[in-house]
Amino acid sequence: MGNTLFDKIWDAHVVSSKEGFPDILYIDTHFIHEVTSPQAFDGLRKRGLPVLRPQQTVATADHNVPTWDQHLPIKEELSRYQVDMLTKNCAEFGVELYGLGHPYQGIVHVIGPELGITRPGGTYVCGDSHTSTHGAFGAIAFGIGTSQVEQVMATQCLLQSRPKRMKIEVNGKLQNGVGAKDIILYIISKTTAAGGTGYAVEYAGDTIRSLSMEGRMTICNMSIEMGARCGLIAPDDTTIEYVQGREFAPKGEDWDKAVAYWNTLYSDDDAQFDSVLNFNAEDIEPMITYGTNPGMGIGVTQHVPVTADVDPTEQKSYANSLAYMGVHDDESLIGKPIDYVFIGSCTNSRIEDLREVATFFKGRHKADHVTVWVVPGSKQVQEQAIAEGLDKVFEAAGFPLREPGCSACLGMNEDKIPAGKYCVSTSNRNFEGRQGPNSRTILASPLTAAAAAVTGKITDIRELLAEGELVG
Incomplete structure (x- = not known):
């Protein structure tokens, strides 16, 4: 019987395996940021341990950073403290830091791929749920808790049970x-x-x-x-072309050997x-969410499901979710007014996302009552967008290109959605208060978000595309 792609990578990284116990899994690269690393560094300090392999640890500041005036001190006290602690800890333990002002600074799951750190066949972890992003390269990548962050710092390994x-x-x-x-x-x-x-x-x-x-x-x-x-997704020519020539990608003979190995990475x-x-x-049309978890999604032309049709054990929480969002059974959300649009996060802040929405915004202007935040995922994305003139397109559409960071994906920095306001967001979570206390989040694609920004309401992007205009 053949092996899955996942099993091939997992087996290549198992240091020790005993029946009835989790495997000891070797981690190729550990990404860290300012939120989940302070306690881990403190744990090492208390035990007198170093970071075992600092050259395989990559740090950046992203969650708590402002996306405006990054050259000035951070206003929020907790955010400033966490970013300062990351700087001090990385200096003490010899970890490379891509902090504010560094040309490689950005959202951790954006900079890994764009720098060529993320590669097929590797294992990648970070104290952040969306580490799964790196699996797009044919790699095993997952989020870990703070105690596990310390474990990887100390040993470059993790105790892990193999998933289905x-x-x-x-x-x-x-x-x-x-x-x-x-x-x-x-x-x-x-x-x-x-x-x-x-x-x-x-x-x-x-x-x-x-x-x-x-x-x-x-x-x-x-x-x-x-x-x-x-x-994860098996690597192919698209993957290899993306990685080639990036800052930390293999070079010369190492590149040839790497590609030869990557070409073996597929499920038999x-x-x-x-x-x-x-x-x-x-069957897939432009999607939006209507509730308070990402599974509560519908095609933009569909109606909100009726509470009576939901599993009886979930009807109370379902009704509470609709009440929080201010939507009703069997309601169409087409035409529903919105207040904010956020285009960014580790889900949709790459240069391709910005190019796509800039193409749509060209010759269009945002609705007067809508606040639009377009936040690049990294300094490199920001500089590329400026080099291509995308910032000018956004300015003409009525809003500026901001500076890189996690921004309004989560209510952990200065970019928060006010209570009761609706935000069409390209981020990944629509939990209650995710983007700010009592804020209301509608998840969508960059194009659907851009359409809402222009019309001021939930809109089917397909109705705004000119004949022959291909996007998506």
């Missing part, structure tokens, strides 16, 4: 205006927010293969939102999965 394996195939041609974010929101709406619990999910099919690396990262990024341990034809799901791309 799931394959999700998507085949067919996407509709115009439909992209990777719509695919994953559609999958989560069908599997529910717990449908992937206990699984490592491999995405396959010709629709997935047609996506760029940016699109694949969006898919894998949100694997955690259906409860999966991680998501006779590999067995614990679960297999199939979806047709033609």
Whole structure:
């Protein structure tokens, strides 16, 4: 019997395995940031331990940083303290830090791929749920808790039990205006927010293969939102072309050896999965969420499901979710007024995302009552956007290009959505208060978010596309 892609990578990284116990798994690269690392550094300090392999530890400041006037001191006291502590800890323990002002600073799950640190066949962890993003390269990548952050710092290994394996195939041609974010929101709406619990999910099919690396990262990024341990996609020519020539990618003979190995990374034809799901791309339309978890999603032209049709054990929480969001049974959200639009986060802040929305915004202007935040995922994305003139397009549309950071993805920095306001967001979570106390989040693709910014309401992006205008 053949092996899955996941098993091939896992087996290559097992240091020790005993029946009845978790495996000891070797970690190739450990990404850290200012929120989940302070306690781990303190733990090392108390035990008199160093960071075992600082050259395999990559640090950046992203969650708590402002996205305006980054050259000035951070205003929020806790945010400033955490960023300062990261700087001090990295200096003390010899860890490379891409802090504010550094040309490589950015969201941790954006800078790893763009710098060529993330590569096929590797194992990657971070004290952040959306580490699954890196699986788009044909790697095992998952989030860990603070105690595990300390464990990896001290040993470069983790105790981990092997998850079950799931394959999700998507085949067919996407509709115009439909992209990777719509695919994953559609999958989560069908599997529910717990449908992937206990699984490592491999995405396959010709629709997935047609996506760029940016699109694949969006898919894998949100694997955690259906409860999966991680998501991954087998590497191919698209993957190799993306990695080649990046700052820390292998060079010369090392590159040739790496590519030869990467070409072996796929699930064998006779590999067995614990679960297999199939979806047709033609069935996917632009997606939006209506509730308070990412599984509460519908096509933009569909109606909110009726509470009576929900599992009886979930009806109370379902009704509470609708009440929080101010929506009703069987309501169409088309035309619902919105207040904010956020285009950014580790899900959709890469240069491809900014190019796509800039193309749409060209010649258009935001609605007067809507506040729009477009936040690049890294300094490199910001500089590239400026070099391409995307910042000028955004300014003409009525809003500036901000500076890099996690921003309004979570209410942990200065970019918060006010209570009661609706935000159409390209981020990954729509929990109660996720973007600020009592804020209301509607998850969507960059294009659907851009359409809402222009019209001031939930809009089917397909209705705004000119004849022959291909996007998504």
